[in-house]
Amino acid sequence: MTKSEYEILAAFRYELRKYLHFSEQAAQQEELSPQKYQALLAIQGFPGRSEVTIGELAEQLQIVAHSAVGLVDRLEDDGLIRRQPSKEDRRCVFVKLTPRGKTILEKLASVHREELETVGPLLTGFLARVSTGKKSSKRDLKSPKRTSRGASDRGPVERRPNASPVCYAPEED
Numbered sequence: 001m002t003k004s005e006y007e008i009l010a011a012f013r014y015e016l017r018k019y020l021h022f023s024e025q026a027a028q029q030e031e032l033s034p035q036k037y038q039a040l041l042a043i044q045g046f047p048g049r050s051e052v053t054i055g056e057l058a059e060q061l062q063i064v065a066h067s068a069v070g071l072v073d074r075l076e077d078d079g080l081i082r083r084q085p086s087k088e089d090r091r092c093v094f095v096k097l098t099p100r101g102k103t104i105l106e107k108l109a110s111v112h113r114e115e116l117e118t119v120g121p122l123l124t125g126f127l128a129r130v131s132t133g134k135k136s137s138k139r140d141l142k143s144p145k146r147t148s149r150g151a152s153d154r155g156p157v158e159r160r161p162n163a164s165p166v167c168y169a170p171e172e173d
Helices: 003-029 034-044 054-061 065-077 099-134
Strands: 051-053 079-087 093-097
Touching: 003 034, 003 093, 003 099, 034 054, 034 065, 034 079, 034 093, 034 099, 051 054, 054 065, 054 093, 065 079, 065 093, 093 099
Parallel strands: none
Antiparallel strands: 051 093, 079 093
16 A cells, blocks of 8 residues: 555545544434434434344344343333344344434434544545545545455455344344
């Protein structure tokens, strides 16, 4: 990698961290931990439905199942979510936002969307530079060489799927 490529990656990471810091502060202004906000967003934003199993929430947040259970307990104690047993499988429990949870999420999502309107084009620009290998219109960057196994000799980096034994909702065809 060239010095310019490192600079682009560092600038992208810096802007991303500033956005995450903004997100943490916005959640805290609503007396919510950043993790609770992320959980509310993951539940309401789950593809195809507005409820998730504990296992799905754990996967979305990239945490282990027992940590997700504790988080759900705290959200439920705060009146932000409610548990709902599955009609198909009694071992399965879904979590869904309460009206209070939806109100808080709507407020936070709105300020996050406003912030993304500001920072989004900047982040998109950095991503474009990395993916096209362009630093600016004045100077080209070399794209990193790829091996047959991925971005490095060790192969591609993969996310570890949540391997917890908790229930997942059946996928619809």
